[in-house]
Amino acid sequence: MLLKKLIGAITIAAALTIPAIAQEKDLLAAVKERGELVVGTELQFPPFDFIENGKQVGFNSDLFAEIGKELGVKVRFIDLPWSNVLPGLEAGKFDMVAGPNTLTKARLEKYYFNLPISGGAISIMKLAKNTDFKSPDDIEGKTFGAQRETVSAAKIREFGEGKNITVRDYSDNNQAYADMVAGRLDGVVAQSTNLYYAAKLREGMFEILKPAIGPMAWFSYLGRKDENSRALMEAIDAAILKTIQDGRMDDLQRKWFTVTMELPHTLPDPDM
Structure with missing residues (x-):
């Protein structure tokens, strides 16, 4: 033994x-x-x-x-x-x-x-039917989801400083998309490459706001x-x-x- x-x-x-x-x-x-x-x-x-x-x-x-x-x-x-x-x-x-x-x-x-x-810029995606949220200028008081420990999560916090926003961290973007569809988020923040793919899969459901909230970013x-x-x-x-x-x-x-x-x-x- x-x-x-x-x-x-x-x-x-x-x-x-x-x-x-x-x-x-x-x-x-x-x-x-x-x-x-x-x-x-x-x-x-x-x-x-x-x-x-x-x-x-x-x-x-x-x-x-x-x-x-x-x-x-x-x-x-x-x-x-x-x-x-x-x-x-x-x-x-x-x-x-x-x-x-x-x-x-x-x-x-x-x-x-x-x-x-x-490559792509960091952007906000919302539900297309959410007509009171038309541009990143309408961010005041809203709730956003972003993937935990990403540049996107840091960027939305920086962009929303002083604008009374809430940012919720998610283990992946899919969970954030689901919460937005369920009405628990006003928007999801991620690199545009990911957002355009999500919008393509659910044609007509999502809208990506312009302009982007972050500079051109490279993925490597x-x-x-x-x-x-x-x-x-x-x-x-x-x-x-x-x-x-x-x-x-x-x-x-x-x-x-x-x-x-x-x-x-x-x-x-x-x-x-």
Whole structure:
């Protein structure tokens, strides 16, 4: 019995050190050696990542399939609530993060951001039948939903400062959309890419207010900002750039966003 307990303790200790060991060697070499790129994400973020008929679908799934081909590896996604994704990356639970993530100055200091895969401004969406709310100027006293720990949540709080607004945090945008339909929210705040997709699925139900409340924002994948991760992240950049140049990126944008957008070939300086 003592021997079994000792073996069990050794096994648990070894398992707990796996993430640290993985980070001690060149990550690109490790990924190619195991034949698998492990990606952290949240599967409640359409049109980027979501579940349909029991299967993961979305822009990320399709683009990472192309990235996997370029690297010569399979891609495995780990689904977590968004608030756990970046801590999971820092703990070495996966190689990089899909998300995607809004490029900001603060995040850029902490993480390696890949080339942008989409862009859009932070906007407010309301029910089309809500005729007393016609523009962002009508924000006074209203209640909004936004995904927890996102730039959108921070931006609506900043925009509504001094205007007696209420902001409710949600684990994902779908929950906020449902509460707006149920009359518990006046609007939902998110990047326009996500809002246009939601409006497209429920044609005539939602309206996106103009102008946007935030500057142009870029969405990117990201990884750890250390020397062991650099080769992998640069290889991801090269794969993304290749899909931009050969037209595969345009095809995926048409499929999931209904429009194409010109993407920078180098990482832009963030505006926020």
